Amino acid sequence: MRTSLAERLGIDAPIFAFSHCRDVVVEASKAGAIGVLGCVGFTPEELEVQLDWIDARIGDKPYGIDVVMPEKDPWAEEQDLNRLHEKLKSMIPPETIAYAKKILADNGVPEMPEGAQHEGDYLIRSTAATARRHVEIALKHPKVRLVANALGAPPADVTRLIKDNGRVLAGLCGEVSQGKKHADAGVDIIIAQGTEGGGHTGEIGSMVLWPEVVEAVAPIPVLAAGGVGSGAQIAAALMLGAQGVWTGSLWLTTIESDLTEHQRELLLAARSRDTTRSKSLTGKPCRMLKNEWTKAWEAPDAPKTLPLPLQDIVAAEATGRARAYPDKARAVTINPVGQIVGRLNELERTRDVVYRLIEEYYAATERFKPLMSWE
Ligand SMILES: Cc1cc2nc3c(=O)[nH]c(=O)nc-3n(C[C@H](O)[C@H](O)[C@H](O)COP(=O)(O)O)c2cc1C
Structure with missing residues (x-):
């Protein structure tokens, strides 16, 4: 070897x-x-x-x-990351953000708590x-x-x-x-x-x-x-x-x-057929467990997912709230994993x-x- x-x-x-x-x-x-x-x-x-x-x-x-x-x-000229974040946010059609919020509301996930991490923090990291x-x-x-x-x-x-x-x-x-x-x-x-x-x-x-x-x-x-x-x-x-x-x-x-207890449970129970390639997290096809979040972006009335890094900002609504409310967000938590999950x-x-x-x-x-x- x-x-x-x-x-x-x-x-x-x-x-x-x-x-x-x-x-x-x-x-x-x-x-x-x-x-x-x-x-x-x-x-x-x-x-x-x-x-x-x-x-x-x-x-x-x-x-x-x-x-x-x-x-x-493409954003190399913009050194001020907060300004970059504002610029990118202004490029997101309001209906796309509204749709992400609707998926979360339909699945009973509360709004972000007051003073919680801003979605821009995530973008700045990536x-x-x-x-x-x-x-x-x-x-x-x-x-x-x-x-x-x-x-x-x-x-x-x-x-x-x-x-x-x-x-x-x-x-x-x-x-x-x-x-x-x-x-x-x-x-x-x-x-x-x-x-x-x-x-x-x-x-x-x-x-x-x-x-x-x-x-x-x-x-x-x-x-x-x-x-x-x-x-x-x-x-x-x-x-x-x-x-x-x-x-x-x-x-x-x-x-x-360091996954949450709930994520572990889902992965241990999942079969190889339970994953999908979804653009709903970053705008690029990403393999993850199918759930209410991935299904909603496939629905006939769903807006088109946005290119990287704009979809990242949209998905931050879900990742942020799932972190804040792991139990309430069970149905929409984003879980990237491959087909080998069936053996795990x-x-x-x-x-x-x-x-x-x-x-x-x-x-x-x-x-x-x-x-x-x-x-
Ligand atoms: C939860 C998760 C997050 C990942 N994040 C990244 C990443 O940030 N950068 C990267 O190069 N690959 C990332 N990958 C892909 C892995 O580097 C690796 O190529 C992939 O997991 C290999 O396939 P496997 O999942 O069947 O082992 C990620 C994979 C998973 C499962």
Whole structure:
């Protein structure tokens, strides 16, 4: 299992564990995989605290961070994030906001409490200017060996900065053309995510996408993402030419994950068919559990979802209220997760998930051994 990429990063198993939860990151790296912290929910100041916390607990193990940074940012000229937020808000048709509010009211979710977090706070966290600050902060932390970008190659100067600092740069793709573009822009690892995956996802299934990308970007290493939840699937990914696997959904049902009790219950009970690709969260297709929120945006009278980042502001109405009233918002809480959710049926410790994957991987390769003989 020690692929050349695993050697390069100094990890025992090439299992990349993406999570927004720092506890999962620490536990995954300590168990011999590599934890990757999703930064999109943090202000730069919060991220600094998170990384210091991880550094203090992870020992000499490496870890990664993941940012959401477009190669070209149409709002780059606007440095004042509050002004940017006001500008973006003024571009949202009032009927779209009214529709989001109606979905929440129809499902019995109260208005935001007085003085609660403003929806602009979330937007400010997810702008390219913030992602740039995330990278700068991460580069001050030597145990951050890997910087991944959800949107592929970052702007050229950021790519250079990451590589000049000796960190490994990874970028996600959902189709071959994107993977080739990232490779040309100097990305060190291409993460090929099949449509099964949780979060933003394309249309092509993992079984087709992984080998296509492997062949198209060789010799650049590829990580297989989308639908990986067992060691046999890791064996399959390596057979298809990947150098490791990139996983997200798997860590949501760990004991360390910071979901609410209600979200955990929903995920543990969900079947693979219970997810949908919905534009209702960010304006880009994102795989999540079907519920009253996703259904309402599919209704014949629903307004069209808006492009990123405008739909983010619309959805902040739901994410904010779900945070404030987790119980009352059960039917409309947004739960990004992949189709592998059908296998996530019990809570496990993060480290036990890593050990299980490794054991299952070896069991799968044992099953395969007799098939390798021609006699
Ligand atoms: C709850 C959740 C949030 C995610 N957020 C991000 C993100 O902020 N950045 C990113 O690059 N990928 C994000 N992803 C996608 C993961 O990085 C990963 O590619 C995906 O989960 C792999 O497929 P799997 O869910 O089948 O393991 C997210 C996935 C989930 C489930």
